Amino acid sequence: MKIFCTLLILFLTIIFAHAQSTKGIIQGKISAGNQPIPFANITLENTQIGNTSDEKGIFELKNIEVGNYRLLISAVGYELYKANVVVKAEETIRLKVQLKESQLNLDEVVVTGTMKETFIKDSPVKVEVITQKFLQTNPTNNVIEAVQTVNGVQEQINCGVCATNDIHINGMEGPYTLVLIDGMPIVSSLATVYGFNGIPTALVDRIEIIKGPSSTLYGTEAVGGVINIITTKPSKMPIINFNIFYTTHRELNTDLAVTPRISDKITTTFSANYYRNQYRLDKNEDNFTDVPLTERLSLFNKWVFERKHNRQASVAARYYTENRFGGTLQWEPEHRGSSQIYGESIRTNRFELIGTYQLPINRQNLRIDYSYNRHLQDSYYGHTYYKAAQSVYFANLVWDKSFQNHDLLVGSTFRYQSYEDNSAADTDDKRFVPGIFIQDEWKFRPGSSLLTGVRLDHHQKHGFIVSPRINLKQSLGEYTTARLNVGTGFRVVNLFTEDHAALTGARTVVIENDLQPEASYNATLNLNQGYTFGESAGSVDVDIFYTYFTNKIIPDYDTDPNYIFYDNLEGFGISRGIAFNVQHTFLFPLRLNAGATLQDVYEMKKDALGNRLKERQVFTPRLSGTFVVGYQFKKANISVDYTGRVMGPQRLPVFENRPTQSPWYSIQNVQITKEWKKAFQLYGGIKNIWNFTQDSPLINWQTPFDPSFDTAYAWGPLQTRRLYLGMRWNIR
Template identity: 75%
Template sequence: MMKLFTCLCLYFLLCCISKGVAQGEEGTITGKIVAAKVPVAFANVVLKDTQIGTTTSEKGEFTLKAKPGNYVLQASAVGYTAFQKTIVIQPGETHKIDITMQESSINLGEVVVTGTMKETFVKDSPVKVEVITQKFLLTNPTNNVIEAIQTVNGVQEQINCGVCGTNDIHINGMEGPYTLVLIDGMPIVSSLATVYGFNGIPTSLVDRIEIIKGPSSTLYGTEAVGGVINIITRKPDKMPWLSFNTFYTTHHEWNTDLAFSPRISKNIATTFSANYYRNQYRLDNNGDNFTDIPLNERVSLFTKWHFTRKNNYLASIAARYYGENRFGGTMQWQPIHRGSNQVYGESIYTKRFELIGSYQLPVSFTNLKIDYSFNIHNQNSFYGKTPYKADQKVYFTNLLWNHTFGNHDLLVGGTLRYQTYADNSLASTNDKRFIPGIFAQNEWKFAPKSSLLVGARLDHHQKHGFIFAPRINLKQGFGDFTTARLNLGTGFRVVNLFTEDHAALTGARTVLIQNDLQPEESYNATLNLNRVYTLGESAGSVDVDLFYTYFTNKIIPDYDTDPNLIIYDNLEGHGISRGVAMNVQHSFLFPLRITMGATLQDVYEITKDETGKKYKETQAFTPRLSGTFVIGYEFKKARLSIDYTGRVMGSQRLPEYTEPFTRPTQSPWYTIQNVQINKEWKKGFQLYGGVKNLWNYTQNSPLIDPANPFGDSFDTSYAWGPLQTRRFYLGVRWNIQ
């Protein structure tokens, strides 16, 4: 009996030892994933051809256990290029690895501020924010921001004048004046500046661009009806000591950027930059005796200072000067013909100054800061023989208090906006507006993957009284990889007619304002679904948006009632903008990245005819279906990359004209595609080149009766497609750290 007991004990002891040895055979892999020194949260980490895998924490950290052997460790995350490395696991040992991932063109791990006025990750924001990174902007070099964002799904550049090239940005089919453009969160580009000022923002200044589709008047007030584009300028402490970028095209366009960012001290960082763009080559490929694109010479000077004060309180200030000389007109026009009634030309001189600052108040018990801006815009122009001179000044300040308690994050603010505007237009405008406002929002994280944001704003307009704008944003996570966002909000906009609708100044039509124009109002609902997925050894994400906006008091230009008039009035009925958008991003294990998107939309007005019967009219210059794509591939060993970008535009309703100037009332489908090759050497030197408008597609003349530009039928608003033919370019970038 004793022998049997001894044998059982020995057997049990041997089992325990063998089990302990078996457990000890496993090795541990620990590590951290970062990109640009910032942790990459929720990245997928797997051992290839096994079932062993995990996701990183919010700090980018991960731990895996596996039996000894040789493995291929793979890491992937949406917005970053995939990573893999062969590792060897020894029995009982811990293998530590630090992984640095490279950002792809559009980064879902980006920190954003536009949706809530405070820093948060894209994935955590209750408001959907799309981010365009500096890397994305380099895939298709341009001389201004407005052209750079054309490859964003649901965002469209619209040319409003076929002579001088006035353009604006449409979001989900809504016209340019409904989009509020911010620089560093300040309403710098608005009203008069929307006509040409947007073109004068060089991409070299941009760190990232944040886009919100849908009303945001609760935070940003008037003009944020269709959406917000927030241009975040680069921080001096993150810029190279010296950077240089220049490119030249076969259309004789020359663009140059130069930036100098000296390190003054550990608490003071600054940058000085300049941009110069010149295009003096007259093209007339459509044979209408007018320049196809305007001639242009402009300069932009920028400086930004960033201060780290005592106890890490921050302060920053930036200033920019922008000057432009723009011309579009007949091929025979010369500067001596400015204002002439014999030789037609549109000549615009623009001078602009901007000041932007932020100051964190030294209050230890709470987070309190003041943001401020000032801009002055002067336009001196002739449209044929018609002079248009305008001056605008905007003073803006924003006091923000942010406090977190429990699961609540409270933001309270007050704004003061004072603007003056004077011109010599038909309305002889001399306008002064003081607009004070207050707003508050609370973000309640009532569950680990759920949050509810509720906010409201109250502004007072001297002419229109109090205007109230509420918002509700709900974010709900389903598992680790699926997120839904429901946004409900209102928007309002006070119109500056002659500064926003260029058709009121150019051409031969007479402007007729029917009644006293009232502020436009909108009600919006947007549902966003985001799914992060893995496909084999690669990863990606799918975004689906459903949007619906209802307009009241919408102000629309009526081109059809009388071919000699542009009639402006508040819509008696209502307007609708509705649709669905889908966007897919995918990063393969090999260095290939693809972003594709499509938007199906229905934008129309319900109005009354002469008999009082209601009818539906589709909005002009709004494609029912449009799409974008970005495809990039890197040859890492050769330091060579290829980027293929493009846009597909569906048919659009166009203005109607009477005999003998009838034109098609629907545009054809078309696509604009671009290719770039970039070669990088050590020490930050790059050589790049490519082709724009690869298939050389342009519309016919955008002008009506161009042979008689001083006649009653001349019109410049028939621009629905590209006007510039194929051109090749070559450029150089050099960053010295």
């Protein structure tokens, strides 16, 4: 018996020791030269194990099963680091990692194209990225102004009084672009009118942009493209981050973020943005404010929880309130709703909740992504009262599984939207849209992959809608990659909440028939060529795109100047073109990013005799371009950034005594930044250097309460040249 007990104890000791010894640790410090690299991303390939380096560049990966792994370390601006590591029982691997500065923008991690983390160069879907560092080269008070620095992306002002705006991608209007925050469809329908302006750039880690339909993953509204605004993780934030700038137009923008160090398992950040502009400008002498007076406050809080086995869990909330006015110079707040003194007064309150939770199921990557937003608008357009409320509940249940050469993604989507207003549209609209999607990425050989997917949504009014897509990525050499994307898109229209022309001005809105969902068919061919020239490097991108629309809903401004007629197009619509972009980093500290887009966007309509006529889309230039040039004086820690865009002629709505085509113009900006030890920056610059603005965007501004008054003639910038001065300060 004694021998038996001894053997049993020995056996249990061996088992216990083995159980304790199946784990290992990887530790290290990440540097570039003598400088530590904070907030680098460290992952073990094909696992859920990962972490970020701290402010001293130090990282640790714990509880790693014994085995062979491939260690990946990435940081914005640096080449991807790869190393094979062998994890042994109860051993700690200690590494000293040196990163090299990246001259090609291909090693950044993106998620929008496939809903899974991947590197830009490995993504079967082309994704363009705007980093926080790039946003600082031309500071703005909202995201919508920042994204138009991307070639083929255009900000369009839809109302010359209250300055509502949207984003056109490859010539397609704003409602065709889906805007996500952390992958959730937060900005949609009613919120597209003003909600986009309320997103401050300070809380943005990066902005990912896809041109072309992505309805397979994201559903309705993702017809023209997707803009995914990814907020900064608290672990990447300094303890205090402060930014403020002021312009000669008396615009004040302030950002403050506080990130307390709570524990190793829990991180959080609190941020606030305040923007104020109360200066009445009237450069074009039409007795109306050139830009609206605005006072805006945005509050944001994000929590990230570190859980067992590196499972995801985060939640974020944002509150946004804005008071906006545009109108005659004589207008005062007591004239709100007046039929004598014209003004457009819009008060907006909005709440957002975003989160993700990975379920604790062993060896399965099953997560729930969820969001909720409530948008309230209380407004007067002259004496017309418009009040609207929208609530959107959204949830994604996503299962992700990798096996052999396949990455499988399966998901189920639930979206419930409640909308009501006092306009001529449906005053009480409630929609529940369930959907399922499946996607498989097959890496059939190194550098090549085939992504296939399909989505099925059910709309109570329109029944089932199917959206397939195919994406092929083919490596043609060490620095050459080709991508072919083919897919379909669909869009269910929310007329009054998306087209602001239906609310402003005095035109009568006529809906000709029961509007049907729009459908599109798209193909895009992308070729990316990287190159080196001595010790400098660069890349060239060429995109050829083609989209065919059926059932396109178009506003008819031209038949009668007193009416806007809406109907499904009997013919078809086309958006086609070619885009060219080059980025180059020279041996000396000079960088260049420039691109141009040549596009043809039109509808084929029938005239009174039944003949088909080609009609170009309004506010869409045939040729446009963007450029960014940056130079750094390293010894003095001074950088100079020169940014701009060029816009070709655009077809304009037909109004008496007004041109039907806009001229060429260019908006250019310059900024100088001085930095002290990466903790304090002083910056200043000039926006709209050449002081170009269009004439009055208003038709018959002398009689704003007359049916002939119209606000939809804004084709160019309305704000004149201005100087600005700002500072950034952080404590780590």
